[in-house]
Amino acid sequence: VEVTEPLVYLNGRTIPASEAHLPLYDAGLVQGATVSEMARTFRHRPFRLGDHLDRLFRSLRYARLDMGLSMDDLLAISGDLVAHNARLLPEGGDLGIIQFVTAGEVRTYAGMMNRPPRTTPTVCVHTFPLMFELYARKMQAGAHLVTPSIRHLPPACGDPHMKCRSRMHFYLADREAQLVDPEASALLLDLDGHVTETNTANFLMVERGVLVSPRLVNILPGISRATVLDLAGKLGIPFEERDLSVLDVLNADEAFTTSTPYCLMPVTKINGVWIGDGRPGPMYRRLLSAWSQEVGMDIGQQLVQASFAGQQPLQ
Amino acid sequence: VEVTEPLVYLNGRTIPASEAHLPLYDAGLVQGATVSEMARTFRHRPFRLGDHLDRLFRSLRYARLDMGLSMDDLLAISGDLVAHNARLLPEGGDLGIIQFVTAGEVRTYAGMMNRPPRTTPTVCVHTFPLMFELYARKMQAGAHLVTPSIRHLPPACGDPHMKCRSRMHFYLADREAQLVDPEASALLLDLDGHVTETNTANFLMVERGVLVSPRLVNILPGISRATVLDLAGKLGIPFEERDLSVLDVLNADEAFTTSTPYCLMPVTKINGVWIGDGRPGPMYRRLLSAWSQEVGMDIGQQLVQASFAGQQPLQ
């Protein structure tokens, strides 16, 4: 049968996206008790999917969730979905690939549907077309960040190395940042006042030719971030990890965020202060170019072209 | 038309429960960016629903979410659902009533379904039959609590007065508590080491005839808790709010949790130490009896009867 919509893996079954539903009493919705991953394809080939799944298993072990699938199972499932769903992409498109595991159905509300609740975790793998039009303008002009009053969660309340979906504090922080600048995202400080990360991305900056990152213990160990560090290593760019103060960040030569959908984005304004000369800088271009070379396509160009030609902005 | 399944209100429409779905890219599932409430009925009449909705509006204002409905709208919607859905209850049953509002559909993944994302918050009201069998045994023998190493979120990371569904830290805490005792729930400490609340309930204790609560600033201002304080006031039971130390809690004469589904539950063991004589105490019985009188039915008896007779345990 020809399926003209994307397929989704959900709790052991592969089904059309339009049939992929969670009950209203899934712990993912009721408690945000969800561990997740997001990878992407370049030219329809998954990028560092093994690294993403390795992090997924690390998160699951910490959360004591047993998803009942092996790494090989997940690779196969993800591969099958990509193979099918990529065919539905527009020209020049690529996929995001999501795996998530929730704590299953919450017994408290489960009488709602008049059937016994599933007692194992909810496991889902799905894809989505990367929405390049969301990033294109910022890739060219630079993103804006603001440090809000809301702080990042301390490790005492849950390990920042777990990628999970209880992100209300990120949501609140972004709303606060947007009071300053509707285009801005929040760059959260930790309880001590040091810079950490954004809702969806790691933060990196350049200081006298050195690539600098906040201390890893306070942030998600991003795969995109790891890719940037690998590229920097190959390019001979020195790297340093330390507690980052706001003064140092405002005085950076360059700054960027790294995240799966867009890889590397220049940051040109923080707290209303222009970073460097207020434009994407040479280190940014060098790193993005090296990344493009690694994946055999021009990452920035894909974003811009897809955005302004192949796809229609949704909003 | 005769509908034989519960109705759900979702984004402006009232639909059968089996058709009430959120897309996989709703912010409630992707970020836990959900503000929520849960009330219940006694004999099919909502209890303090206005108080619950008032708290909902307070949470929404803090999260800057505009649900597009007034208090009156919500009262009407909730009332209609209760009227319909209560008819499907077994004898002696009652309903939980849930309102939740998420930050809407997340644009990043929204290309998945090939339609533009809804740009307003997701609003849902639904009910579920209260699962008395989950509480019956603990109502009689007492619940067990354990203080885990995971701490409650500090106010700096989001106001504890907001009822939201980013609750991974609660989930982690419960899993830790269950290492000690599979029956136990977590009683979370704050960063300073003071007692706060559990995943789903407020904590109260009795010390030389005085009802004592952790400081309100660190916990959800529970409606059940407020009900207990009102009842205590009427019964002339003195009340005190203060930072509670673990030593004081272990030496309490009685302890309980309060929560919407079961109202008031005795706690008989904390960190492996029996509280008082290890059995539900006189203050517990007095308060629950006063509450029963207020709502015109025996709350404890409903739980036990429904649990052992009218319903089948699901697990």
Added chain:
Amino acid sequence: VEVTEPLVYLNGRTIPASEAHLPLYDAGLVQGATVSEMARTFRHRPFRLGDHLDRLFRSLRYARLDMGLSMDDLLAISGDLVAHNARLLPEGGDLGIIQFVTAGEVRTYAGMMNRPPRTTPTVCVHTFPLMFELYARKMQAGAHLVTPSIRHLPPACGDPHMKCRSRMHFYLADREAQLVDPEASALLLDLDGHVTETNTANFLMVERGVLVSPRLVNILPGISRATVLDLAGKLGIPFEERDLSVLDVLNADEAFTTSTPYCLMPVTKINGVWIGDGRPGPMYRRLLSAWSQEVGMDIGQQLVQASFAGQQPLQ
């Protein structure tokens, strides 16, 4: 001799304002090591000057600064300055009265002027005409506050009960708040995330008819605040002091700041959210009216009239 400019008391001498200078190496300028007070007159009579000076002596004792003057000395000096300087006021004007004591001249730089440094604290009393035009519009339309990422100093770094002039953190906080709204002032949170005070004022709010203040231990014990509490006591308005969460503040029925120059100012917007109905409320009017009665003049009217008639805005 007729002096046509204000007089200033400086280190034992009373001199014309134009001759009142501190050297560039005074500790007040070099270290912000300054304890200070500000009172005001109503109809040219100092208001609660004794309370202000009492707080000054408390601050000095804490800072171990010996100003070499008694309470009586200071009352006399302040009284003399007011008597003289008030004559220079425009119609309807009133004076601010400042006392400050610095740690004296800093030996390190003192060679600059080729004379031995004074080794005792610098003591200064001066007045200034209250600039009503700075407050008039906000008194009518309401002030705006924003909670910035910069936190208030914790007691471990210096007692918040001392009124001192090392206020860079307040300055930084205000600049941050003004990114959101050029009209806004910063409402600083403490390290735990609770609301404290603004650069120049205490914060109070109204919740179901109760006047509520942040815990005194975290804020300056303002004399204007004390006046409001006294008035509230006389009017039978209940008062409560507690750790204030941001959610509670955003949901207040009314909010205000209290400060010497303008007494009581309505706050109508916090973090972009309208407080109450977004206009000065009844409790505000009631308290300001009681205060006006106490001092025998209409405080609000003075502000508005002086602002729009008697004085020229300076900026």
Added chain:
Amino acid sequence: VEVTEPLVYLNGRTIPASEAHLPLYDAGLVQGATVSEMARTFRHRPFRLGDHLDRLFRSLRYARLDMGLSMDDLLAISGDLVAHNARLLPEGGDLGIIQFVTAGEVRTYAGMMNRPPRTTPTVCVHTFPLMFELYARKMQAGAHLVTPSIRHLPPACGDPHMKCRSRMHFYLADREAQLVDPEASALLLDLDGHVTETNTANFLMVERGVLVSPRLVNILPGISRATVLDLAGKLGIPFEERDLSVLDVLNADEAFTTSTPYCLMPVTKINGVWIGDGRPGPMYRRLLSAWSQEVGMDIGQQLVQASFAGQQPLQ
């Protein structure tokens, strides 16, 4: 005209020191809202002035103060002042060079002088003869430090990398330290209990041949400290930066403070405990000698000679 007193740059004008005044309502005096730098000359030549000014501009960017002068402007102004003022020095003397920028005149009090307040930042450059007699004895016998109960400001309250003049906590800390020992300065701990810096200097210690510094994120990035690290690098002395515990400090082989006026000072007693053998050690002598070589003069000898011969102690 022959000017026989030092010149000062103030808000665009170069004037004799005796005419250089700030009004009593300058933000530098009212709020300690001042960013500043201090460099020095060796044999009348400024030392690393560019590094100092670079740090000044970093601080200004963080504080969002626009001084309206470029780096070149400041170098020129500073150079002119040094050229003129050095001629007034006694034999063997050298200059301290100060740049400071305040937030300008505070509108609240500005009516005092009956003229509109300047609305731009206050900018001042001045010099002063280095007071070697303040340091000479300690350079020979060693300084004493005490860890007071007052803590250093955490980054959450303002970046420690900004050199600013809101230093009341330093003042309080020094007064506390002097309760133990009138000769002592405070060595402040951070909120966690780790060693940071003193009011006017960075702290360094020697442990088994390694030069050790507190973590940079908690302290001012001192130019003198950077000079010591450069010298250590040239001399092959290993260097380490880490959180320093009090126990480690008390057991150091040597300890010193670094600061612009005296460069490097041995610390021989901390909290009443002798460091090493209680005398300036070999690493101290080695580093000071290397520094002396770099600037072409004997730094220690200048201090001692100037102190006991060329200048009169002022106190």
Added chain:
Amino acid sequence: VEVTEPLVYLNGRTIPASEAHLPLYDAGLVQGATVSEMARTFRHRPFRLGDHLDRLFRSLRYARLDMGLSMDDLLAISGDLVAHNARLLPEGGDLGIIQFVTAGEVRTYAGMMNRPPRTTPTVCVHTFPLMFELYARKMQAGAHLVTPSIRHLPPACGDPHMKCRSRMHFYLADREAQLVDPEASALLLDLDGHVTETNTANFLMVERGVLVSPRLVNILPGISRATVLDLAGKLGIPFEERDLSVLDVLNADEAFTTSTPYCLMPVTKINGVWIGDGRPGPMYRRLLSAWSQEVGMDIGQQLVQASFAGQQPLQ
């Protein structure tokens, strides 16, 4: 048999003091894992012994130590020891009564004595003659306190309501305080910078006629402190409990410490600053007199007389 030395209860046996030994590997010595109490007699009658033992049992429950004795057992044992040992007191003397329970013998070292280790807690009750000469001078002239840099343990590290003997931080704090003043004791601050208690006593102060205490959650709930509060209640002295800032303490009208051996001691100097007029004040005399009345003897006189007449100072 006539025993001419005090008796001691140790692990079930009553033995002469000279035979009462713990092995070197008792957990009390190896880990400070000891819960303890100290009461005293007035005219050879134990005072509030029941309250002390009640607190002991609370501490034991928290530490999960089972001493194998009931309240009645302990009352009897303590009574017997007092009856016997009081006969050995000098004229005018009184006894301290100590109960302590350690975690028993530490298995790791227990091979030392070639016998299997006792596996139950070590339980000891003993008395000692109160050493009035240690307190007499301070009772008349006032004690001195100093706030050291060492902080009191936070509740997160063990409940301050437990009376235990792991007191190294108190020891370190006292040594630090004695750097300032050999007569001084440490008045420890908590991590936030608020005043808590001393090594051996609770702290109280008087402010405008009100007796003020630090918040109970941060300090030991002293029996002497409770006695003072009871007496204050009877005398109509208002009482308040709150976070106490150092500024408020330095500006107190009076201050005292309360502790079992001496009951109530005036504090006349804190951090080198005289409290009130630097002499024991009227509230002190009033409270001590009420206490004396309650126990039927002049507490202060006993101290002074015993000290200067009946006993020889030991040091």
Added chain:
Amino acid sequence: VEVTEPLVYLNGRTIPASEAHLPLYDAGLVQGATVSEMARTFRHRPFRLGDHLDRLFRSLRYARLDMGLSMDDLLAISGDLVAHNARLLPEGGDLGIIQFVTAGEVRTYAGMMNRPPRTTPTVCVHTFPLMFELYARKMQAGAHLVTPSIRHLPPACGDPHMKCRSRMHFYLADREAQLVDPEASALLLDLDGHVTETNTANFLMVERGVLVSPRLVNILPGISRATVLDLAGKLGIPFEERDLSVLDVLNADEAFTTSTPYCLMPVTKINGVWIGDGRPGPMYRRLLSAWSQEVGMDIGQQLVQASFAGQQPLQ
């Protein structure tokens, strides 16, 4: 004379163990004010005793305790005791060697024995046969750790680099851990939620071939830990020190504790999660084997043999 029991050094005298007693009012027992060390022998030869004594002197300097003995004195005393006491060991046995110094006799209780209190610190050196049977099973099957809710003391309350015996928080933590698993020890988190150490051992883990330790500033600088790092250096095993998150620890390839009596112990379960494959791993074996080679005997074999053959388990 032939002594058939171990000798103990106590306050200047060498006496049979059965005569080595501390009075009940020694500060070691009353306050836990004790600094201590524990070394061991391999084949009756002390191992790195100099390093242990060096750390002892560092601790004493921090605690300001003067034991009145030099390093040479202590080496000689310890050597003599080992020489004598080792003769009493069973075949294959070895000694633990303990030095401890307390703050001496507490004056408050010292009247108890009717003799003036010793006013100098209590100094004791003793040995004990290593109880291999306590460790043998865990050396083979792996130890279990649990992170309890009780936190490790922060440096602000006393330096973690001091080895002292105020360890109630460790005792409480272990009791909490044993609620989860009677075999488990506590792995304490710091206030921020990072992993530190256990009651009696340092913690190390292996991550992709790298040996990883928590940051030294938060833990005791263990001599066994230093030995492991030395061995790792010789074996070319890379080493890293950083803040360790719980997620990283649960995902370690291997984990161990290091401590004087048993040297290196595999950890196979943490918080109920198996580490690696749940068995002692290759890095463990490699390091223990290198250590065995260094001391000329098979450390693991000694433990197992002595445990199951030469000695009788005591419990």
